[in-house]
Amino acid sequence: MTTTPPLIEDLARKFSTKLLLKHELNLSEHRFQYLIDQNYLQEVDGIRSTLNFHECNRCFNKNQSLFGKIPQHARAPITYCKKCIQMGRVSTKESLYRWTGTHPMRHKVMNPLKWKGILTPLQEKASQKMVEAVNNQSKLLIYAVCGAGKTEMLYAGIQEAIKQNKRVCVATPRADVVRELAPRLRRDFPTIHSSALYGGSTERDQNNHLVIATTHQLLRYENSFDLMIVDEVDAFPYHRDKTLPKAVTRASKPNSTQIYLTATPRRSHKLQIATKQIPTVSIPSRYHGHPIPTPTFQAVLRLNDKLEKGVLPPKITQWIKEKQTTNRRFLLFAPTIQLAEKLAEKLNMPYVHAESPDREYLIKQFRARAFQSLITTTILERGVTFPSIDVAVIQADHHVFDEAALIQIAGRAGRSASDPTGDVTFFYEYKTNAMIQARNYTILKNKEAKRCNI
Numbered sequence: 001m002t003t004t005p006p007l008i009e010d011l012a013r014k015f016s017t018k019l020l021l022k023h024e025l026n027l028s029e030h031r032f033q034y035l036i037d038q039n040y041l042q043e044v045d046g047i048r049s050t051l052n053f054h055e056c057n058r059c060f061n062k063n064q065s066l067f068g069k070i071p072q073h074a075r076a077p078i079t080y081c082k083k084c085i086q087m088g089r090v091s092t093k094e095s096l097y098r099w100t101g102t103h104p105m106r107h108k109v110m111n112p113l114k115w116k117g118i119l120t121p122l123q124e125k126a127s128q129k130m131v132e133a134v135n136n137q138s139k140l141l142i143y144a145v146c147g148a149g150k151t152e153m154l155y156a157g158i159q160e161a162i163k164q165n166k167r168v169c170v171a172t173p174r175a176d177v178v179r180e181l182a183p184r185l186r187r188d189f190p191t192i193h194s195s196a197l198y199g200g201s202t203e204r205d206q207n208n209h210l211v212i213a214t215t216h217q218l219l220r221y222e223n224s225f226d227l228m229i230v231d232e233v234d235a236f237p238y239h240r241d242k243t244l245p246k247a248v249t250r251a252s253k254p255n256s257t258q259i260y261l262t263a264t265p266r267r268s269h270k271l272q273i274a275t276k277q278i279p280t281v282s283i284p285s286r287y288h289g290h291p292i293p294t295p296t297f298q299a300v301l302r303l304n305d306k307l308e309k310g311v312l313p314p315k316i317t318q319w320i321k322e323k324q325t326t327n328r329r330f331l332l333f334a335p336t337i338q339l340a341e342k343l344a345e346k347l348n349m350p351y352v353h354a355e356s357p358d359r360e361y362l363i364k365q366f367r368a369r370a371f372q373s374l375i376t377t378t379i380l381e382r383g384v385t386f387p388s389i390d391v392a393v394i395q396a397d398h399h400v401f402d403e404a405a406l407i408q409i410a411g412r413a414g415r416s417a418s419d420p421t422g423d424v425t426f427f428y429e430y431k432t433n434a435m436i437q438a439r440n441y442t443i444l445k446n447k448e449a450k451r452c453n454i
């Protein structure tokens with residue numbers, strides 16, 4: 001027989017607690033058939049269909065307009081899900097496969113955490129609450145301002161889970177955040193097995209201790225994680241796409257611990273906090289104890305017209321010149337790819353947006369101080385940390401800059417303990433509520449932090 005027990009163990013590590021397409025299994029036809037015949041693999045319908053109603057078993061899509069038909073099968077058409085097509089096609093003829101063999105073991109690691117830093121008293125409080133949540137298999141929301149040092153607050157909880165041989169997932173809606181978090185977690189937990197999963201990553205999870213993934217990647221999992229940490233829970237697309245919270249729930253084991261992190265809770269979480277539906281720990285202070293920079297408002301007459309015509313108003317050029325002459329590094333946020341491109345051309349600066357092919361490279365280069373400034377759309381609004389930078393938002397009154405986005409953008413400045421202040425400037429034509437709320441948030445959090453005597 002070709003399928004020996006060590007091989008079964010190997011396959012279990014690859015497939016256990018996942019829902020995968022046949023091509024993702026990457027097996028020879030002979031081996032695939034053997035695993036089906038021996039009940040190691042169970043076939044699950046890709047699409048659940050009744051009369052004219054379809055539901056995708058991978059991404060939970062029920063929106064009928066997001067199902068397509070394959071035309072060459074007009075008499076008995078094949079229905080496929082458009083919503084999750086980027087992860088490979090699921091259809092009425094393309095099933096998912098679940099591992100039903102025994103689940104693989106992981107080796108125990110008793111002291112995986114090698115980080116030797118010291119937490120502030122507020123960080124310590126959140127850290128202890130998280131350890132309790134891990135032990136009680138309960139939920140916790142950590143409401144911490146940008147720059148509070150959220151990642152380090154998670155370390156004791158992750159360590160506790162790994163010591164108990166639990167499987168941990170740190171999920172986030174944004175791939176850039178996965179790329180930022182993964183090296184830090186690997187540096188501080190060097191002896192455990194981990195994988196970083198996002199669209200385009202080449203790493204594979206083989207029942208590792210720790211998975212760092214975009215929330216989209218969790219659509220390939222079920223009953224997999226004992227500790228599920230969702231970072232940036234208010235970020236796009238997680239807060240808009242109702243299927244992603246379902247993916248998080250399905251990827252978690254029934255008795256799992258759920259930790260949610262946010263600096264800018266959306267209305268639903270604010271309501272849960274206010275009505276005490278979810279235990280919450282609030283951290284209004286940055287780890288270095290200095291206040292969050294308050295945004296400066298700079299009104300520019302006919303800003304939108306000028307930008308449309310490719311004219312940069314003097315207030316903006318002066319701001320840039322001042323940074324260049326004082327050798328301050330800075331990020332310029334633009335609301336659209338078109339404006340980012342225009343600014344880049346005019347100012348002769350690099351720029352990044354969601355579809356930039358060299359985005360990862362440019363972010364790395366900026367981090368390595370290869371250039372002084374970077375133009376970006378909202379893709380760099382959160383989750384990425386560059387020490388000692390100033391920030392300007394061009395057209396801060398544009399609708400893409402909602403309250404949360406502006407708070408997050410302002411939160412990029414003053415992150416470093418050795419340079420804790422920073423300039424945050426909003427250039428706008430018409431003042432918006434989002435701008436006012438973002439400034440009020442900063443003032444309120446700084447007051448709260450002061451009351452905590454930090």
Ligand SMILES: [Zn+2]
Binds near residue numbers: 058061083084
């Ligand atoms: Zn789907």
